[in-house]
Amino acid sequence: MKKITIVGSGRVGESTAHNLAKAELCREIMLIDIKEGMPQGTALDIQESAPIFEFDTKLSGSNDLAAMADSQMVIVTAGVPRKPGMSRSDVLDTNLAVIDGIVDAMLKVAPQAMLLMVTNPVDVLTYAVAKRSRWPRNRVFGMAGVLDSARMASFIAMETGFSVKDISAMVLGGHGDTMVPMTRYTTINGIPIAHFMSDDRIERIVKRTREGGAEILSLRKTGSAYDAPAAAVASMVDAISRNRRQILPAVAMLEGEYGLEDICMGVPVVFGERGLERVIELPLSDAEAEEFRRSAEHVRADLARLRG
Ligand SMILES: NC(=O)c1ccc[n+]([C@@H]2O[C@H](COP(=O)([O-])OP(=O)(O)OC[C@H]3O[C@@H](n4cnc5c(N)ncnc54)[C@H](O)[C@@H]3O)[C@@H](O)[C@H]2O)c1
């Protein structure tokens, strides 16, 4: 890709910029933030690591949303994170106001770009962007499942002692307390985890995965997770910019899949050069379908707040 803009150069934005630059996933990165001097300073700081990491990506910063002109992708990490004790939905109203301005600016200066939403609550804000922009779903999607699945895989590696490289985990649904860790589709080198772990141990991992964001918040206290989230964003950009046609869980607009439409939430999708190229519909057991339905209800409750 030629140019990627990251709007919001706080913790997740900065770490994402560094990951994209180190992997040379685009030729140019524009960092934008409302804080004066901050995106410029962050861009320069990362740029000065280029001789050490040996990347040719050029970084710059701006306080003007018009600087996203000609981007092929805009990654949105602007807004506020929740504080300990809050749910992600508690920052909806604050972050919605931020997102609307970004979409309006994109419609003017980068109307053909893809938008990758990170700001929380990510399912609802992805939906808000899709509705405001009227872009097709291949160009509007959100990051959550790659992060939640990485957390689940990390916890399985910690519990079993097996290499994390062999663990393939999958978490679907809304990015909240009702997310759906798909234990039946989670394997260690192709072997279902039930072969290695008791139901109790699996249930502990499911719970810890659902509470993964809150666990980091409660330890760190001054901010939410950013390193694993930024790595997750970079892996989605990698799949798109290198046209890998990789299956990753991501927040997508559903158009009848899983019996749902007019809602954004986490499902397995194929990422390639056109962005979100296809939603994959997995057969669900009765129990999984029920968890998925409950998660959708939770997202819909927040969507109702958008309307009114
Ligand atoms: N989807 C996920 O899985 C996931 C993971 C981690 C964080 N997040 C979310 O990402 C968001 C950012 O988290 P963070 O830790 O980087 O927060 P942060 O406070 O470090 O950074 C947010 C930045 O956004 C900037 N900002 C605010 N309004 C803006 C606007 N109108 N235009 C441009 N910039 C603006 C702020 O100045 C700040 O620098 C939060 O909403 C957080 O919950 C989501």
Ligand SMILES: O=C(O)C[C@H](O)C(=O)O
């Ligand atoms: O927990 C949060 O609020 C941030 C993010 O959604 C996460 O899961 O780390």
